[in-house]
Amino acid sequence: MGIKQVFKIGAIASLVSAAVAAPLATAQTLLIKDAKVITLGDQGTLQMGDLLVKDGRIEQVAEDLGNLNADLVIDGRGKVVTPGIIAPSSELGLTEIGAAASTNDSAIEDASIGAGFNPSVAFNPHSTLIPFNRAGGVTRAVVVPSSQEKIFAGQGFAIKLTGEFDSVTNGALLQRVYFGEYGAELAGGSRARAYEQIEGALAQAKEYADNRDAIRRGEWRELDFSIDDLESLQPLLTGEQPVLITANRASDILQLLVLAEQYKLKLIVEGAAEGWMVAEQLASARVPVIVDAMGNSPDAFEKLGARMDNAALLQKAGVTVMISGPGYAGSHNSYLSRQGAGNAVAYGLPFEEGVRAITANAASVFGLEGGVLAPGAVADLVLWSGDPLEVTSFAELVVIDGKPQSLVNRSTRLRDRYLHPQAGTGHGYKK
Amino acid sequence: MRPALESTKVVRRLLATACSTAMALTLTACGGDEEARSKGADFSRQDAFPSTYKADEAGPVLIRGATLLTGTGEQLNNTDVLLKDGKIAAVGEELKVPKKGMVVEGSGKWVTPGIIDVHSHLGDYPAPAIESSQDGNEMTAPNTAQVWAEHSVWTQDPQFALALAGGVTTLQILPGSANLFGGRGVTLKNVPGRSVQDMKFPGAPYGLKMACGENPKRVYGGKGTLPSTRMGNVAGYRQAWISAAAYRDKWDNYHENGGEEPDRDLQMETLAGVLNGDILVHNHCYRGEEMAIMMDIAKEFDFQISTFHHAVEAYKVADLLAENNVCAAMWADWWGFKHEAFDMTEANIAIVDQAKACAMIHSDSAIGIQHLNEETAKAMLAGQRAGFHIEPRHAVSWMTLNPARALGVDEVTGSLEKGKMADVVVWSGNPFSVYSKAEKVFIDGVLMYDRDNPERQPHSDFELGILNAEGERLPEGGQR
Numbered sequence: 001m002g003i004k005q006v007f008k009i010g011a012i013a014s015l016v017s018a019a020v021a022a023p024l025a026t027a028q029t030l031l032i033k034d035a036k037v038i039t040l041g042d043q044g045t046l047q048m049g050d051l052l053v054k055d056g057r058i059e060q061v062a063e064d065l066g067n068l069n070a071d072l073v074i075d076g077r078g079k080v081v082t083p084g085i086i087a088p089s090s091e092l093g094l095t096e097i098g099a100a101a102s103t104n105d106s107a108i109e110d111a112s113i114g115a116g117f118n119p120s121v122a123f124n125p126h127s128t129l130i131p132f133n134r135a136g137g138v139t140r141a142v143v144v145p146s147s148q149e150k151i152f153a154g155q156g157f158a159i160k161l162t163g164e165f166d167s168v169t170n171g172a173l174l175q176r177v178y179f180g181e182y183g184a185e186l187a188g189g190s191r192a193r194a195y196e197q198i199e200g201a202l203a204q205a206k207e208y209a210d211n212r213d214a215i216r217r218g219e220w221r222e223l224d225f226s227i228d229d230l231e232s233l234q235p236l237l238t239g240e241q242p243v244l245i246t247a248n249r250a251s252d253i254l255q256l257l258v259l260a261e262q263y264k265l266k267l268i269v270e271g272a273a274e275g276w277m278v279a280e281q282l283a284s285a286r287v288p289v290i291v292d293a294m295g296n297s298p299d300a301f302e303k304l305g306a307r308m309d310n311a312a313l314l315q316k317a318g319v320t321v322m323i324s325g326p327g328y329a330g331s332h333n334s335y336l337s338r339q340g341a342g343n344a345v346a347y348g349l350p351f352e353e354g355v356r357a358i359t360a361n362a363a364s365v366f367g368l369e370g371g372v373l374a375p376g377a378v379a380d381l382v383l384w385s386g387d388p389l390e391v392t393s394f395a396e397l398v399v400i401d402g403k404p405q406s407l408v409n410r411s412t413r414l415r416d417r418y419l420h421p422q423a424g425t426g427h428g429y430k431k
Numbered sequence: 432m433r434p435a436l437e438s439t440k441v442v443r444r445l446l447a448t449a450c451s452t453a454m455a456l457t458l459t460a461c462g463g464d465e466e467a468r469s470k471g472a473d474f475s476r477q478d479a480f481p482s483t484y485k486a487d488e489a490g491p492v493l494i495r496g497a498t499l500l501t502g503t504g505e506q507l508n509n510t511d512v513l514l515k516d517g518k519i520a521a522v523g524e525e526l527k528v529p530k531k532g533m534v535v536e537g538s539g540k541w542v543t544p545g546i547i548d549v550h551s552h553l554g555d556y557p558a559p560a561i562e563s564s565q566d567g568n569e570m571t572a573p574n575t576a577q578v579w580a581e582h583s584v585w586t587q588d589p590q591f592a593l594a595l596a597g598g599v600t601t602l603q604i605l606p607g608s609a610n611l612f613g614g615r616g617v618t619l620k621n622v623p624g625r626s627v628q629d630m631k632f633p634g635a636p637y638g639l640k641m642a643c644g645e646n647p648k649r650v651y652g653g654k655g656t657l658p659s660t661r662m663g664n665v666a667g668y669r670q671a672w673i674s675a676a677a678y679r680d681k682w683d684n685y686h687e688n689g690g691e692e693p694d695r696d697l698q699m700e701t702l703a704g705v706l707n708g709d710i711l712v713h714n715h716c717y718r719g720e721e722m723a724i725m726m727d728i729a730k731e732f733d734f735q736i737s738t739f740h741h742a743v744e745a746y747k748v749a750d751l752l753a754e755n756n757v758c759a760a761m762w763a764d765w766w767g768f769k770h771e772a773f774d775m776t777e778a779n780i781a782i783v784d785q786a787k788a789c790a791m792i793h794s795d796s797a798i799g800i801q802h803l804n805e806e807t808a809k810a811m812l813a814g815q816r817a818g819f820h821i822e823p824r825h826a827v828s829w830m831t832l833n834p835a836r837a838l839g840v841d842e843v844t845g846s847l848e849k850g851k852m853a854d855v856v857v858w859s860g861n862p863f864s865v866y867s868k869a870e871k872v873f874i875d876g877v878l879m880y881d882r883d884n885p886e887r888q889p890h891s892d893f894e895l896g897i898l899n900a901e902g903e904r905l906p907e908g909g910q911r
Binding site: 095096097098099100128129294295296297298299300301303304305307308309326327328329330332333336339342343345346347348389390391392394410411412414415418419420421422423427 | 558559560561589590593645746747748749750764765766767768769770773774775776777778782785786796797798799801802805808809811812813816817818863864865866867868893897898904905909910911
């Protein structure tokens, strides 16, 4: 056998030491042997299978690949491989400390720009949230702007969680819009006004597209939106970009379906706490949703129908469901979408659909790489210590673009420094 | 070692109260000490809004052949638990089936003490959250020790029932953290009530909410008043304790020497109640440095801190917590929303626990409170990954007996021990699995929640005729 390194799980679990991390990072070929492989692709789930990674791509998945040559061979017995988690809506790389304004780039306090705002140039690959969420199994994320001024928050983008400077994979992925209670508040007090603003912006974007030259020459009536904003809405009208609109109340969701039909939008509903009430309509309109699967509290009047089996009911009706991290935990704990999916499964979502809801569905909805373990697919994957949706399982190996990633982060560093806290100056000299 | 709650006065009062209620019949608890209350003034005013909670009549319950996590460090397989007259009557093998009782087949089920959340705002920040119901933070002065969280509780908050379905039997409702002294917290049994008194845990001591760090200095600094810095916070605490000590002395002097009765002062009563050991300090405090300062303040003024809450950096000073008998209430992994929550480690609870301090999970969240078993599981896993040997039989105390200690009710609840209140959860499986659910929740021996029987699932008034005038918030079978 041409195996250069065989790592037992113990070693993998603590990618702390440089001696271990170095060969992992340079491995060109990686073979995981005898793991349960949840491919989410044509090959389904292999109860015991092998997976070969070569040059950043998945080369082969099979029940037994035999004794292949690989730079790194990992014993996957008792472990589970899934595609890497994809956070469907986060502020990863745009925030460090929630309440510290100087560390936040997701929103602007300037009313002059709405849809045209795109914070992708502000993305910080060195944010501490990146290694922490990566250690939790997140390999890619959709990053979205937010706004406390306008119902059009701006454009979102996609990243890989490598922590490298070239992490932004798609600089203009979607448009984020607020409807429902928050949209109404921003629009001046009524959902009707918010809807009118959204509809009006789309109408003017269309008007702009049809009369671009005249408008740019100033030979047109005055429009309510800047050229920049109107330009950034064009990909919505052409279907190149999806539009992520927040709504929770069933009637709000239905109203958005009307809008989507009228403008042929690629609509994604974010929130959808009462989505189960209009699941059939969402399914027939092929509108996917992003839900917080643990958000069962009727903590707003627009969420009176919140329930634990929302995700299960939506999926059953044929809606594509993406599960985000629990709302209370925010972007810092995006990886907890895994716990959300576990809860959704506990309340009736089929297990594999639970895995799909935190991986493959976001990949297909947003057109990202990843989300499937199939020959030719990007090698973004996680080897879990056990059931990937279980709270007592953890990521033992995280691979992005075929490269095993470090799982060290501030949480583990602080833990190791203070494992046995004691008086004196010693802690100050611990790495 | 026991934390703050070894206050004999508190324990005595609990037992005395227990004796005065119909449900409490254990002879050992009913000594002749009822009169042995503090001779000084009654700063605690325990009887101002007395508990009117009475458990419903219920026959005995035998849970047969389950896996027990007792809360006292044991896992007992294939074991029975008998609940009778509101108490845990027996724990053992092959207990006799009671006459006219209910038998719960426990095969494949796990049983734990009821979950206790030391930090909740249910009822004070109820659902749905609208301006008119945000009653948890009296943000008008840095010291509002005179306000009591119980006076804000909207008992119809539908989130109480959600927490019950998550296995929570006891919870402390605290004021918010805007102020140095936020006011009194109250410990509730998680039962439906028309009044907050109907929910009050009989005899449980009051808590005093204090807050360190960013919140008070932000709120009052923003108003141009003290405190605007952490040092301003500390000056505020010390000045208040000086006043409180003088207030206590004035009353002690009056009780010893007579003379003119001093004027009552609600704010000072609460603080003096802490100084004489009747009220327990629950201190929102993230940073290690600040915890060390607060423990010194407690020494300076001779009181005991029960628990640091949101103690994100407790692991840094875990040895000091152990030395000072102070508990820490922590999250499993919540972090980064502000600077003092930046130094989070998932091993926090485990490190504190292994340093022999009293560690516990807490929620501060209407969602988190429903999943404290999962949160405890994550904290246990982080401890195991740190190299500690921590099993479910030990970790379960982080959500049961240790919060009971923090609340001063560990003599009467928090573990599966004979004579304790029958606050018990039957789980569909190992509670430290995301797939397990609380199936049956008993409070004082009464089946208050049964996942299999909609008739035994409480719904608040709010849920009636909402979304469906003729029905309830969710249709029948809807999974809350």
